[in-house]
Amino acid sequence: MPLRCAIIGSGNIGTDLMVKMLRSDRLELTALVGIDPASDGLARAKSLGLDAPHEGPDWVIDHADDFDMIFDATSAYVHVRYYKKYREAGITAIDLTPAARGPKVIAAVNLTEHLDSDNINMVTCGGQATTPMVHAIRRAAPSLPYAEMVSTVSSKSAGPGTRQNIDEFTKTTSTALREIGGADHSKAIIILNPAEPPIIMRNTVFGALPEGTDHEAVIESVYAMEKDVAAYVPGYRLKNRPVIEEGPYNTPGGVVPHRAVVLLEVEGAGDYLPPYAGNLDIMTAAAMRVGEAVAEHRGVSA
Amino acid sequence: MTAADYRLIDSTLRDGSHAISHQYYADDVIKIVAGLDRAGVQVIEIAHGDGLGGSSFNYGFSAVPEKELIARACETATNAKIACLMLPGIGLADDLREVNELGVSVARIAVHCTEADITEQHIKVAKELGMESIGFLMMAHMNSPEGLVEQALLMQSYGADTIYIADSAGAMTVDDVRRRVNALVGALDVPLGVHAHNNLSMAVANSIAAYEEGAKNLDGTSAGLGAGAGNCPTEILAAVSTKYGIETGVDPLILMDVAEEIVRPIMPRQQVIDRAGLLLGYAGVYGSFLLHAERAAERYDVPVAEILLELGQRQVVGGQEDMIIDVALELARKHAEEEVTA
Numbered sequence: 296m297p298l299r300c301a302i303i304g305s306g307n308i309g310t311d312l313m314v315k316m317l318r319s320d321r322l323e324l325t326a327l328v329g330i331d332p333a334s335d336g337l338a339r340a341k342s343l344g345l346d347a348p349h350e351g352p353d354w355v356i357d358h359a360d361d362f363d364m365i366f367d368a369t370s371a372y373v374h375v376r377y378y379k380k381y382r383e384a385g386i387t388a389i390d391l392t393p394a395a396r397g398p399k400v401i402a403a404v405n406l407t408e409h410l411d412s413d414n415i416n417m418v419t420c421g422g423q424a425t426t427p428m429v430h431a432i433r434r435a436a437p438s439l440p441y442a443e444m445v446s447t448v449s450s451k452s453a454g455p456g457t458r459q460n461i462d463e464f465t466k467t468t469s470t471a472l473r474e475i476g477g478a479d480h481s482k483a484i485i486i487l488n489p490a491e492p493p494i495i496m497r498n499t500v501f502g503a504l505p506e507g508t509d510h511e512a513v514i515e516s517v518y519a520m521e522k523d524v525a526a527y528v529p530g531y532r533l534k535n536r537p538v539i540e541e542g543p544y545n546t547p548g549g550v551v552p553h554r555a556v557v558l559l560e561v562e563g564a565g566d567y568l569p570p571y572a573g574n575l576d577i578m579t580a581a582a583m584r585v586g587e588a589v590a591e592h593r594g595v596s597a
Numbered sequence: 598m599t600a601a602d603y604r605l606i607d608s609t610l611r612d613g614s615h616a617i618s619h620q621y622y623a624d625d626v627i628k629i630v631a632g633l634d635r636a637g638v639q640v641i642e643i644a645h646g647d648g649l650g651g652s653s654f655n656y657g658f659s660a661v662p663e664k665e666l667i668a669r670a671c672e673t674a675t676n677a678k679i680a681c682l683m684l685p686g687i688g689l690a691d692d693l694r695e696v697n698e699l700g701v702s703v704a705r706i707a708v709h710c711t712e713a714d715i716t717e718q719h720i721k722v723a724k725e726l727g728m729e730s731i732g733f734l735m736m737a738h739m740n741s742p743e744g745l746v747e748q749a750l751l752m753q754s755y756g757a758d759t760i761y762i763a764d765s766a767g768a769m770t771v772d773d774v775r776r777r778v779n780a781l782v783g784a785l786d787v788p789l790g791v792h793a794h795n796n797l798s799m800a801v802a803n804s805i806a807a808y809e810e811g812a813k814n815l816d817g818t819s820a821g822l823g824a825g826a827g828n829c830p831t832e833i834l835a836a837v838s839t840k841y842g843i844e845t846g847v848d849p850l851i852l853m854d855v856a857e858e859i860v861r862p863i864m865p866r867q868q869v870i871d872r873a874g875l876l877l878g879y880a881g882v883y884g885s886f887l888l889h890a891e892r893a894a895e896r897y898d899v900p901v902a903e904i905l906l907e908l909g910q911r912q913v914v915g916g917q918e919d920m921i922i923d924v925a926l927e928l929a930r931k932h933a934e935e936e937v938t939a
Contacts, residue, residue: 443653443654443655445655445916445917445918445919447916447917447919447920450711450712455714458712458714458715458717459714459717459718460718461685461686461715461718462685462689462690462691462718464686465686465687465689466689482650482653484653484655484686484687484916485686486686486709486914486915486916486917487686487709487712487715487914488709488912488913488914488917489709489711489712489914490911490912490914494911497919497920497923499655499919499922499923501654501655503654534923535922535923535926535927535930536926538922538926540896540922544654544658545658545660546654546658547652554654556919556922558919558922558923558926
């Protein structure tokens with residue numbers, strides 16, 4: 296029996312996730328829940344034969360017996376208000392907001408660590424894109440004193456939630472680079488670019504390489520990680536070969552002789568959102584990967 | 598002293614930081630702040646070149662933690678206010694809180710000229726802290742006068758006390774400046790400022806034109822030290838203003854001394870408009886890319902001019918320094934392929 300799922304939030308992310316989930320054998324999507332009866336997402340859900348209520352998260356609580364899992368694509372403050380209610384109702388929550396109530400999961404790095412948790416946080420789009428590469432550098436080097444990510448997204452794909460609280464993005468992402476990526480110190484930077492036609496999401500990862508690092512091993516590890524992420528985000532790719540540049544670099548984690556530079560591009564699958572919005576696609580693709588892993592862990596076969 | 602006709606904000610210790618790869622030491626800060634203060638400069642800006650929190654792989658690490666330098670600046674200034682610049686997405690609201698504790702009283706919140714709505718959080722935090730809050734629209738050549746008005750009004754609605762437009766690529770002509778300043782001064786309730794760069798040799802002329810159109814704040818740096826071919830040199834701006842009969846409130850002779858005796862000796866090279874510098878203005882590329890592009894050109898053996906032109910083509914914005922490596926690698930690959938086919 297597949298897990299019975301609802302998506303809460305009928306905006307861009309929720310609607311894109313809906314398109315992806317309808318292809319899943321392990322997750323059975325029956326409802327897309329919104330608050331705006333006129334939203335395009337709800338209209339699409341209805342036309343696809345799903346429940347499409349506009350009563351918001353309360354509707355899910357009222358129908359708790361019908362669901363094993365919800366995907367929250369609303370906003371951090373809505374998730375903060377409801378996460379306990381999902382828990383009390385016995386529903387597992389995959390949280391795509393930056394609320395960070397549950398453990399953070401980066402699908403390519405710590406997917407199996409929190410499969411029993413009733414609340415899993417998906418960090419940020421930039422975190423999903425760059426933490427795997429930080430981890431890839433870390434596992435091939437004796438240590439990773441400092442890691443940094445720079446994410447550039449098209450202005451059109453940055454929603455009001457990101458714009459009103461951009462510090463939340465950089466802080467949450469930076470934390471993930473340390474806690475999950477394995478860096479001792481970290482920094483996250485986000486840039487919005489208004490160019491037309493909109494640019495595809497770009498991410499750059501810098502890793503501080505200490506004395507004694509096997510540079511070839513770092514590069515191999517980065518290539519291997521590209522494949523692992525591309526397995527669930529098909530548009531995830533190295534834009535150029537990974538390079539090792541010579542310093543020295545006076546990083547917050549100490550002076551190092553070299554740095555690794557990993558230049559990434561994330562093109563979206565174009566399920567609902569346009570392909571340039573790789574930043575949104577990587578969130579929905581990663582959430583799908585986590586949801587399916589939880590289902591598999593509970594014995595749901597494909 | 599008679600009231601000044603415009604307020605001069607000196608950014609030697611912030612924008613100038615780009616030109617010395619963010620290698621300021623406490624001694625430099627103390628001497629420069631003391632000199633500018635003595636000359637009567639009203640506001641002195643200090644931070645990493647890319648604003649608070651800018652010390653990074655992407656923009657270059659500071660030699661000395663910026664907050665140590667900011668503390669020295671606050672201790673040294675007797676009359677001048679100390680300002681910091683920050684870019685949301687690079688620095689944090691917490692950085693504003695920390696520097697406010699150190700004595701910084703002016704916060705400049707900088708953003709690409711089409712993205713004003715990401716400054717709301719930080720402008721409000723600065724206001725809550727009791728700081729003067731300046732909204733700073735960068736790369737202003739990339740937006741129309743009407744577009745800039747729209748963005749500036751957003752910042753005004755968040756509580757900004759002053760709005761600035763920055764010609765971060767040094768790409769504007771006098772006409773470009775006049776049209777933008779004219780539109781903004783007509784639409785805003787708060788004062789306007791202009792931050793000019795010298796890539797097209799227009800910095801002083803553009804600043805004077807901005808004043809004539811109603812800008813009440815002008816930026817500059819000592820000896821023009823700054824990103825790209827440099828900023829509007831404060832000592833020249835003060836001298837030219839005096840010739841125009843514009844009251845600056847600063848002593849041009851002291852500013853000349855500061856430029857000659859304190860700043861020039863620490864400059865790794867004088868600010869000249871060489872080919873790369875001129876190309877920034879010509880192609881409309883963010884000025885602080887210059888030294889990074891030169892380093893990438895050398896590392897990957899591709900002409901710096903090609904890197905800068907390609908960055909202009911891609912419409913990269915301030916902060917995207919990582920794209921310099923990307924472009925250099927792609928050009929190197931392209932050249933290698935051409936050699937194979939030839």
